[in-house]
Amino acid sequence: MELNELERIRCEKIQQMRDSGFEPYPTRTEVTSTTADAIKAFENAEKAGNPETLTAVLGGRLRAVRLMGKLAFAHIEDGSGRIQLFFRVNELGEAEMQRFKDHFDLGDFIQAGGDLVRTRTGEVSLLVRNFKMLAKAITPLPAAKDEVVDGQVVRHATLSDPETRYRQRYADLAVNQEVRQIFRTRAAVVRALRQFLDSRGFLEVETPILQPIYGGAAAKPFVTHHNQLKQDLYLRISFELYLKRLTVGGFDRVYEIGRDFRNEGVSYKHNPEFTQLEFYWAYADYLKVMEMTEEMIAYVCDSVFGTRKLTYDGVELDFNPPWQRVNLRQSLIEKANIDISLYPTAEALEEMMVSLGMKVKPGEARGKLIAQLLEEFVEPTLVQPTFMVDYPRDISPLAKNLPGDPSTVERFEGFVCGMELCNAFTELNDPLEQEKRFLEMGRDYKAGDEEQHPMDEDYLKAMSYGMPPQGGFGMGIDRLVMLLTDQKNIREVLLFPPLRERDDQ
RNA sequence: GGGCGCGUAGCUCAAUGGCAGAGCAGCGGCCUUUUAAGCCGUUGGUUGAGGGUUCGAUCCCCUCCGCGCUCACCA
Structure with missing residues (x-):
């Protein structure tokens, strides 16, 4: 596997992780629910009036990270949807905050445990108390950022080249939720x-x-x-x-x-x-x-x-x-003004079609000629x-x-x-x-x-x-x-x- | 198979014969409620491959590879 610069940097991070005792591809996870279920559970707990007691361990792929000094926001995505992770030095301490910054990149699969909370802007989030790598990604995902403008999702620089999308469908799927x-x-x-x-x-x-x-x-x-x-x-x-x-x-x-x-x-x-x-x-x-x-x-x-x-x-x-039901012969009368019953042989039909300037393969069977007429005059009109x-x-x-x-x-x-x-x-x-x-x-x-x-x-x-x-x-x-x-x-x-x-x- | 078009940094795109650029991502900083976070700094290129023209080619020409659209083929 030939590595570009970005990939080499990530491989070095893998080495750093191992050197400091963290496994980049652990065998077990401790995930307790999907992101969607966690959000649903939190919303139900809110309705019941006791949201502050809810904890969860969630897994997913890191899709966005916003580092802000002593705190950080991130989004992880799993098969059910996304949830925001809220990292804060208060809960984690300086060393763990630093570990998150040093070892984790967009595209990594991670696990995070903590309390479900609402942030100041009202988004249901996981206030992280512990986290670990589940699978370190070496190749960065094609950058794709969503911006919500007036309720519309605006996509910035997503993977769009059809060749790459089809050849690397895994990357296409990972990045393009539609x-x-x-x-x-x-x-x-x-x-x-x-x-x-x-x-x-x-x-x-x-x-x-x-x-x-x-x-x-x-x-x-x-x-x-x-x-x-x-x-x-x-x-x-x-x-x-x-x-x-x-x-x-x-x-x-x-x-x-x-x-x-x-x-x-x-x-x-x-x-x-x-x-x-x-x-x-x-x-x-x-x-x-x-x-x-x-x-x-x-x-x-x-x-x-x-x-x-x-x-x-x-x-x-x-x-x-x-x-709608249209009779084949009738449709040709209506759409092409041709009554095929007036041309009972292939020869007659062919002659008529040639006189219309149509390209006809000589000696074609009558049915095939009719199919050609349909394709030309009728089928495109059947919306x-x-x-x-x-x-x-x-x-x-x-x-x-x-x-x-x-x-x-x-x-x-x-x-x-x-x-x-x-x-x-x-x-x-x-x-x-x-x-x-x-x-x-x-x-x-x-x-x-x-x-x-x-x-x-x-x-x-x-x-x-x-x-x-x-x-x-x-x-x-x-x-x-x-x-x-x-x-x-x-x-x-x-x-x-x-x-x-x-x-x- | 024919015609037209495209291929530039990890992604999205500029540059037109004269030093190959931007945004995002990355890297180094600052930042305790962000969500395209922001600010300062910075790395990154065989311009799909090969050949030709030219003082000089990402740009013009040829060949090849791949992709797209389209036509043809397709009881």
């Missing part, structure tokens, strides 16, 4: 989703991440290799095919929350690994799933924020059911929570046809702020039809190259035993958290976003 809050919220969101699904009789399961055949979505997989099996394996790109196998096995309602991996580009809303929620609900269809989606998101809003109206990028979003309903069959090989319309499937996607949040459909459960669809998608019975999705014969086998009719659902948790925490980049809701390894020496 970053910590995002991940607390994220945990609360996931917890609420589990509560909601559990309460509706869904069984949480875990399916393989390493898979011999990937599927359930259109994406390039990551490939890995199992040495003993002498077999290449793929990191899953979705949970879908395994979860639906479970409905064959008799689990009528299953869900999984976990990581998907897609070997594709990174953007503000894409990360190569991301957290997905999928559930499958036997005897339901996409209409029921739509309603459940609305209720589920509302439940998350209620239990995490206590409100269903949240601001994203300055816009108030209303997550109260029901969401309030909206379901887009009824998708082209040829981009939805696992979804069931709309009755009486062989070119359209029962599928919806949920959009908020122009971003796709979830994707769901009435699941195709006809094994012969499913096989046909796979073949239409150009799949071979043999595993081909990475680009080609191999036929999953075992999935067809499962379906051939009889698969209950069901609605299925998938949602990107990272995106949901982005929306709920007003973050514009997916990295802000990932603890350790991927960054290229640095090549410097």
Whole structure:
């Protein structure tokens, strides 16, 4: 570890501490409560009229120190919050005051015992009678000072360089409490989703991440290799095919929350690994799933924020059911003045799009062209929570046809702020039809190259035993958290976003 | 992968071809109710790396590394 000047000074302090008999990294602590509990206890004691008897031993990280000669103020921070420490020569004596000044720096974890009091300015504080180092910090935390002006917290010179924040997330978290809050919220969101699904009789399961055949979505997989099996394996790109196998096995309602991996580009809303929620609900269809989606998101809003109206990028979003529903074909008529039913073939649609000056990949499937139109004309306009309903069959090989319309499937996607949040459909459960669809998608019975999705014969086998009719659902948790925490980049809701390894020496 | 931009002290930022600076942090003092504490003094730099132009480069040019935004890719 290469040390800069500040770090060398702190290492010398470690040596000084040891020389004078103080352990900089003791094994035990004597902490009796969190800072928040101590403050709460003091306030309760005040109400009861006997605050002068309250003592505590508190632990935390030194975040601010104000030395004032014969006294000193400091703030320590733990997972529950902050409290002010009040050091005074009256209680401690000259030698202990000096020891505090000599050995302790911002960023150190310390323990302090004493009496809870209110200082002259009214802040609940610990009047320190004894203190010890819990863990000496060598590297100074990035300087961050908060000033309260008219009730607003003004931040001075905080760690803000995104590269450093992501590479050293520990420092980012240690210094930027609003970053910590995002991940607390994220945990609360996931917890609420589990509560909601559990309460509706869904069984949480875990399916393989390493898979011999990937599927359930259109994406390039990551490939890995199992040495003993002498077999290449793929990191899953979705949970879908395994979860639906479970409905064959008799689990009528299953869900999984976990990581998907897609070997594709990174953007503000894409990360190569991301957290997905999928559930499958036997005897339901996409209409029921739509309603459940609305209720589920509302439940998350209620239990995490206590409100269903949240601001994203300055816009108030209303997550109260029901969401707006727009028919895919109708939305294109309204937003782009294009009726796709007038262009029944890919060729006709392509020709029309080219005539509009759009860049079109020649020979693209009709469904893909429609998806392109949606992205261009419709999706950016879907700001309030909206379901887009009824998708082209040829981009939805696992979804069931709309009755009486062989070119359209029962599928919806949920959009908020122009971003796709979830994707769901009435699941195709006809094994012969499913096989046909796979073949239409150009799949071979043999595993081909990475680009080609191999036929999953075992999935067809499962379906051939009889698969209950069901609605299925998938949602990107990272995106949901982005929306709920007003973050514009997916990295802000990932603890350790991927960054290229640095090549410097 | 393409385009645009950025990289200067531990952190946040100045400096534009002419001695590389400030605030905070640090270090040394003063200070018994502070909270961005204050006051006096002071240390700290391979200006991302390498090459080029120039009497002289943080600044101009080239290459590389990293990051950001954006476009493309993305059933």
